[in-house]
Amino acid sequence: MLKLKDKKELTADLAIRQARLPMKVIIPLSQHIGKAVNPIVKTGDVVKTGQLIADLREDSVSAPVHSSISGKVLAIDDLAHPVLGRARAVVIASDGLDQKEEFKPIASAETAGRLSPGDIRKAVLAGGIVGMGGAGFPSHIKLNPPKPVDSFILNGAECEPYLTSDNRLMIERTDEIIQGIGLVARCVGAKNVYIAIEDNKPDAIKAFSRKLAGTGYRLKVLKSRYPQGGEKQLIKAVLGREVPPGKFPFDMGALAHNAATIYAIYEAVYSGKPLYERVITVAGDCLEKPANLLARIGTTIRDLISECGPLKEEPKKIVFGGPMMGIAQYSLDTPIIKTTAGVIFLTESEVKPAEDAFCLRCGRCVESCSLGLEPCMISLAVEKEKWDLAKSYGALECMECGSCSYVCPQGRNIVQSIKYAKMRLK
Amino acid sequence: MADKLYVGVSPHIHSRESVSKVMWAVCLALIPSGIAGVFIFGLSALRVILISILSCVCTEALIQKSRGKKITIADGSAVLTGLLLAYNLSSSVPFWIPLAGGIFAIAVCKQAFGGLGANIFNPALAARAFLLASWPKQMTGFTKPFSLDAISSATPLVILKEQSAKSLSDLGLSYGDLFLGRRGGCLGEVCVIALLLGAAYLLWKGYIWPQAPAGFILSLGFLSWVFSPQGFFKGDFLFSILSGGLILGAFFMATDYVTTPLTKKGQLVFGIGCGLIAFVIRRFGGYPEGVSYSILMMNAAVPLIDRWVRPRRYGVSKNR
Numbered sequence: 001m002l003k004l005k006d007k008k009e010l011t012a013d014l015a016i017r018q019a020r021l022p023m024k025v026i027i028p029l030s031q032h033i034g035k036a037v038n039p040i041v042k043t044g045d046v047v048k049t050g051q052l053i054a055d056l057r058e059d060s061v062s063a064p065v066h067s068s069i070s071g072k073v074l075a076i077d078d079l080a081h082p083v084l085g086r087a088r089a090v091v092i093a094s095d096g097l098d099q100k101e102e103f104k105p106i107a108s109a110e111t112a113g114r115l116s117p118g119d120i121r122k123a124v125l126a127g128g129i130v131g132m133g134g135a136g137f138p139s140h141i142k143l144n145p146p147k148p149v150d151s152f153i154l155n156g157a158e159c160e161p162y163l164t165s166d167n168r169l170m171i172e173r174t175d176e177i178i179q180g181i182g183l184v185a186r187c188v189g190a191k192n193v194y195i196a197i198e199d200n201k202p203d204a205i206k207a208f209s210r211k212l213a214g215t216g217y218r219l220k221v222l223k224s225r226y227p228q229g230g231e232k233q234l235i236k237a238v239l240g241r242e243v244p245p246g247k248f249p250f251d252m253g254a255l256a257h258n259a260a261t262i263y264a265i266y267e268a269v270y271s272g273k274p275l276y277e278r279v280i281t282v283a284g285d286c287l288e289k290p291a292n293l294l295a296r297i298g299t300t301i302r303d304l305i306s307e308c309g310p311l312k313e314e315p316k317k318i319v320f321g322g323p324m325m326g327i328a329q330y331s332l333d334t335p336i337i338k339t340t341a342g343v344i345f346l347t348e349s350e351v352k353p354a355e356d357a358f359c360l361r362c363g364r365c366v367e368s369c370s371l372g373l374e375p376c377m378i379s380l381a382v383e384k385e386k387w388d389l390a391k392s393y394g395a396l397e398c399m400e401c402g403s404c405s406y407v408c409p410q411g412r413n414i415v416q417s418i419k420y421a422k423m424r425l426k
Numbered sequence: 427m428a429d430k431l432y433v434g435v436s437p438h439i440h441s442r443e444s445v446s447k448v449m450w451a452v453c454l455a456l457i458p459s460g461i462a463g464v465f466i467f468g469l470s471a472l473r474v475i476l477i478s479i480l481s482c483v484c485t486e487a488l489i490q491k492s493r494g495k496k497i498t499i500a501d502g503s504a505v506l507t508g509l510l511l512a513y514n515l516s517s518s519v520p521f522w523i524p525l526a527g528g529i530f531a532i533a534v535c536k537q538a539f540g541g542l543g544a545n546i547f548n549p550a551l552a553a554r555a556f557l558l559a560s561w562p563k564q565m566t567g568f569t570k571p572f573s574l575d576a577i578s579s580a581t582p583l584v585i586l587k588e589q590s591a592k593s594l595s596d597l598g599l600s601y602g603d604l605f606l607g608r609r610g611g612c613l614g615e616v617c618v619i620a621l622l623l624g625a626a627y628l629l630w631k632g633y634i635w636p637q638a639p640a641g642f643i644l645s646l647g648f649l650s651w652v653f654s655p656q657g658f659f660k661g662d663f664l665f666s667i668l669s670g671g672l673i674l675g676a677f678f679m680a681t682d683y684v685t686t687p688l689t690k691k692g693q694l695v696f697g698i699g700c701g702l703i704a705f706v707i708r709r710f711g712g713y714p715e716g717v718s719y720s721i722l723m724m725n726a727a728v729p730l731i732d733r734w735v736r737p738r739r740y741g742v743s744k745n746r
Contacts, residue, residue, distance in 0.1 A: 161439070232740060244741035316432050323438040332428045350439060351432055358543045360445060363688035371740040374688065394739065402437030409443045416435040 001225035001233070001370050002403050004161050004324075006200055010283045011164045013203075016172055016292045019307055021098055025068050025298025026335040028081050028089040029054050032130040033137050034061030039090055045073045050101040050274050053090055056125070063138040063338075064128040067092055068276040068296035070099040080331040082320045082340060083136075089335070092298070103272035109179070112269070117143070117187045120269060127268030128275045128338070132260035133166075133229070134321050136339040139261055143187045145250035152190035153238050153256040154181055156197040156204060157222060157229030160322025163342045165279040166259040168292045170197065170204035173263055174211050180266030181217065188255055193217040194238050200224040226324060227401035231256050233370050245397045260341065275338055284345030286313040295336060302332045304343055315345040324402040357410035365404035365414060371397055375404035375414045382417040387424050395421040445542075448633050448683070449502030455624030456509050456678065462607055462617030466571045467517035471613040474515055474524050479508030481528025489537045503542050507531050510550035513614020513674060514718065515557075518569045523561065527553040547725045548685045551675075551718045568610040581610045583670050583714040594665055604668035615671040625677035637690045639676035641697025642704075643667050649705040672704070675717040685725045692735040699724045699731075 030036035037054040041047060047067040054065040067090075074091040081087035106123050107115050125140040133155065154177070158166040170177060185193050195212070197205050199221050208219050220238050227233055232243050234256055241252045249255055257265075260278060267273045276297050282304050283290040289308045301318055305311065319326035320340050336343065365375040373394030381389040395418050404414040463471045486504040490497045499505075511527050531553035539545040558565045568581055582597055582604075594600070603609060607617030615621075628634045647667040654661030667673070680686060680693075680700055687696050700720040707716025 236740070242741040247741070314427055314430070316430070317434075317438055318431060319436075319438050323436075325436050326438065327436065328431070328433045328438060330428065330431055330433045344438075346438055358541075360543045360683045361688060362683035363690075363692075364443075366688045366737055367690060369737065372737040372742075373739070374737065376688070397739070400436070406437050406439065407441050407443070409441075409445045409448055411440060411444070413435060415437065419435065 001228060002368055002406065003224070004226045004406075006224065007161045007283070008164050008167070008200060010162065010285075010290045011281050011292055012167060012201075014164075014168070014290070014292050016168045016279050016294050019293040019295040019299065020303075021069060021094060021096070022296060022299045022303045023094050023096075024074070024300075025092050025094070025296055026079055026089045026300060026333070027053065027065060027068060027092065027298040028079075028084075028087050028335065028337055029065060030081070030084060030087050031065060031136060031297070031337040031339065032061075032063045033135065034063075036088060037062055037065055039076050041073050041090065043073050043075055047071065047073060047092060048099050048101040050103060050276055052274075061138055061141060063130050063140075064126070064274075065090075066128055066274040066276045068298050069094045070097055071095040080329075080334040082329060082334050082337055083327060089298075103274075105270050105272045107269055109270070112179070112183065115183070115186075115269070117189075120183050120187045120265075123269045123272070124265055126274065127264065129261065129264045129268060130275075130338050131258070132264060132278060132339060132341065133258035134325065134339050134341060139257070139265065142255065142257070143184065145188055145255060147250045148253065149188045149190050149250050149255045150253040151192040151194065151239055151255070152181070152185045152188065153234060153254065154193070154195045154262060155229055155231075155234055155256045155258040156195060156201070157234055158201070158259075159198060159224070159226045159229040160324055160326075160342075162283045162344050163281050163322050164283075165281045165292055165341050167201045167204050169259050169263050169279055170201070171207050174207040176266045176270075177259055177262050178208075178211060178215060178217070179270065180262035182215075183265060183269055184255075184257060184262060190255060194220045196220045196222055196234060196238050198222045198224040198228065227370060227399075227403065229258075230370070230399055230401060232399070278336075278338065278340070280336060280340055281342035281344075282308045283342065284315060284347070285350070286311050286315050286345050286347045288312060297337060298335045300333050300335050301329060301343065304336075305332070311345070313347050316348045316351045317346040319344040319346060324406065325400060357412055359412060360410060362409060364407045364409065368403040368407045370401070370403065371399065373398055375418065376408075376412075378421060379412060379414045379417040382421045387421060390418075390421040391425055396425060398422070445503070446501040449506050451631060451633050452628060452678065453502055453506050453509060455627050456506075456513065456614070458620035458623050459513065459614045459617055459674070460509070462620040463513070463517065463613035466607050466616060467569050467613050470569070471517035473521070474517055474519060474613060475509065475512040477521055478512035478515070478524035478528050479505055481525045482508035482511065482532050485529045485532040486537070489533060490541075495541075498542070501542070504532060507536070507549045509614075510548075510679060511553050514550060514554045514612050514671065516565070516568045516611075517613040518567050519564055523557060523564055526560075527557050530556050543684055545684055546728075547722055548679050548682050551679055551722050554718055555722060568612075570610060571608050571616070581670070581714065582665075583708065586714075594662065601664055601668065604665070609669075612671060612674075615674040618668055618673050621673045621677060625673075628677070628681075634677065634681040635690050635693055638680040638686060638693040638697035638700075641694045642676040642680050642700045643672060643697075645698045645701025646672060646704050647701075649701065650708070653705075653709060655709075666708075670708075670715045671717045675721055676700075679718075679721050680724075685728065687728055687731045687735065689732075689735055689737050691737075692731045695731050695735055696724050696728070699727060
């Protein structure tokens with residue numbers, strides 16, 4: 001694993017603040033792994049904040065979508081999408097009032113103990129909650145593991161550079177997160193609960209260590225290494241278990257959720273509030289006012305720039321997520337979605353354009369790979385279009401953490417060739 | 427702004443290391459030994475170094491130019507080859523030895539294979555082997571340290587090999603002399619302390635890994651100690667690792683990116699293999715020094731090592 005320059009100092013000490021209400025939001029119908037949902041509103045409809053606007057297809061991996069502001073539906077159209085490039089989305093113009101739908105909590109602190117796992121899952125599903133670290137897997141499914149789970153891990157590693165949104169949540173919403181953990185641990189029947197935080201977040205560690213007395217939860221302080229926040233790496237770091245390729249964490253009796261997801265689950269259960277806003281880190285050396293914003297889903301990059309700008313220098317790359325695994329955007333009208341943990345602005349000097357360079361066989365990528373793959377050999381096999389060879393070096397097991405490309409002294413696009421190999425091998 | 431955004435694949439940041447940075451760092455790390463060489467053997471050592479570097483750089487540029495390729499002499503790899511080749515030569519060689527060596531190293535051992543990254547053998551060492559086979563007389567005459575006249579002197583390993591001396595004291599040398607480089611030998615291999623200084627810098631920067639040099643030095647020293655001509659466990663551990671070109675070879679040539687295994691474990695195997703072969707050559711072979719040949723032979727074994735010594739795959743083989 002790698003020790004990266006984490007650049008978290010830009011925002012680590014900035015408290016979460018409410019973003020300005022956007023005048024217009026673009027809410028994609030696909031914000032999760034699985035099938036897109038169907039809109040249940042049409043152009044011209046008036047909606048409230050938190051109102052269900054797209055429903056779930058029966059028996060499919062999916063999660064419902066809610067309006068993030070009150071106002072009028074302007075259009076339902078194919079628009080810029082942060083992950084898919086272009087996808088169907090509902091466009092809502094704000095009435096400026098932010099009139100909220102009435103949220104009905106399903107439990108309070110006193111009654112939460114009586115909730116059944118089914119009740120919790122139903123609330124999580126109704127809240128449209130998905131894995132907010134980036135993967136976007138619908139959380140209600142993850143809360144129903146087909147095998148018994150003995151250990152739950154709160155993923156507070158946040159190992160990507162720049163991102164501090166989970167860090168701030170853990171500092172400012174510690175109690176809520178602890179209650180959310182209680183819900184999830186009971187839901188899956190986990191006996192052991194670990195709170196895993198990397199040591200570059202001392203404030204979050206302090207916040208939890210003060211409040212864990214009596215809960216039986218264990219605080220696990222990890223050395224700051226990339227990609228330790230990856231599910232497989234985290235389970236190994238905390239439990240010493242390895243999840244074999246093709247298997248899932250529950251096969252090894254483990255479940256991990258990141259801090260933002262747990263907070264969303266807390267809100268869905270204790271206040272009945274669906275996932276229509278989230279904390280994002282907006283950072284970069286070229287931003288005048290980087291911030292941790294509580295922003296509405298569907299807020300566009302343009303709005304974020306006006307909130308956190310002005311720009312000191314023109315950015316060359318705008319990345320959703322962290323700089324190691326995030327996705328570079330092509331349009332300023334791209335909206336943030338449930339899985340967007342941060343929006344990072346990188347300048348010309350930080351972005352290294354791809355080079356068409358040969359492999360030296362120096363082995364730096366091999367030693368950097370936390371999954372024990374041989375990245376340079378995969379990329380060489382891909383260049384020769386030897387797909388089976390690429391597979392034998394581990395192409396299909398790659399999680400695309402980017403460590404290999406990061407360390408490559410030749411700046412080779414190893415991740416890109418592995419992505420290509422995966423496509424050809426499917 | 428939007429029409430000027432890059433949209434490449436992740437990762438979007440990079441460690442900023444580059445091959446030329448590494449190559450120049452290795453060159454820098456070799457400078458102390460070069461200065462020591464010039465100090466010990468006189469300006470003729472500097473002459474050999476300069477001719478060797480010029481020969482390598484010009485050959486690289488000419489070949490790349492004639493093939494219509496981008497000229498990459500600024501990346502430092504040809505300079506490094508030139509330096510290493512010179513360090514493997516005696517300061518008393520005639521001018522055409524480093525000239526021919528440089529041409530052979532770059533033209534035959536590097537560019538003929540496809541340039542940097544595609545060569546199988548370490549170009550400097552392969553050129554040295556070529557020179558030794560072609561002009562053995564010129565290649566085995568060594569200048570006596572601190573004497574301005576080119577008095578031919580045998581290296582300590584040669585003297586011991588020929589059995590005209592039994593131990594270090596018979597040679598009139600101390601370990602301190604070996605450390606500082608007061609002995610006959612190739613111009614860049616004699617001053618151990620200068621080489622270690624450079625090696626420490628490279629290890630600290632992470633540009634080289636310790637596995638190959640450690641495996642090489644410890645295995646050669648251990649074997650020389652156990653199986654000495656005087657009987658079992660009577661060998662001179664320190665002498666065996668301080669003499670000859672072991673320190674130069676172990677830290678600067680058994681760590682070459684291109685011609686050594688991919689993994690740290692593989693590099694350890696590589697280093698131990700080098701130590702074993704070098705020992706066999708020194709002890710039983712017809713030639714007093716085996717470091718350069720051992721590295722060349724292990725270069726050839728790299729594909730095999732890489733096939734057998736693989737990284738441990740996460741979740742696949744827990745107890746391997």
